[in-house]
Amino acid sequence: MPISIRLDRESEDILQKVADSLHTTRSKAIRNAVKNYYTKFLEEKQKTPWEIYQAIHMPGGSGHGKRVQKGKESLKEYLDSKRKKWSS
Numbered sequence: 160m161p162i163s164i165r166l167d168r169e170s171e172d173i174l175q176k177v178a179d180s181l182h183t184t185r186s187k188a189i190r191n192a193v194k195n196y197y198t199k200f201l202e203e204k205q206k207t208p209w210e211i212y213q214a215i216h217m218p219g220g221s222g223h224g225k226r227v228q229k230g231k232e233s234l235k236e237y238l239d240s241k242r243k244k245w246s247s
Contacts, residue, residue, distance in 0.1 A: 164189075 166174065178188040206214075 174185050174188060178185045181188060203211075
């Protein structure tokens with residue numbers, strides 16, 4: 160289906176360079192760009208907030224993991240000491 164678009168000079172130059180680099184026509188370059196860009200856009204739009212969080216969350220987290228782990232170990236030591244005290 161033919162459509163018309165208006166490009167500024169800079170965009171037209173970029174499009175021509177891309178088409179030349181890919182050894183294709185400007186139309187094919189635009190079709191590929193639209194498919195790739197908007198397919199990714201639609202996939203991102205369908206992600207749940209949890210999936211988005213996982214994608215941007217840095218490995219190692221906020222640094223609170225060590226504190227949580229240390230807290231668990233501290234609690235275990237405390238409860239072990241109390242249990243030994245009660246069982247004696």
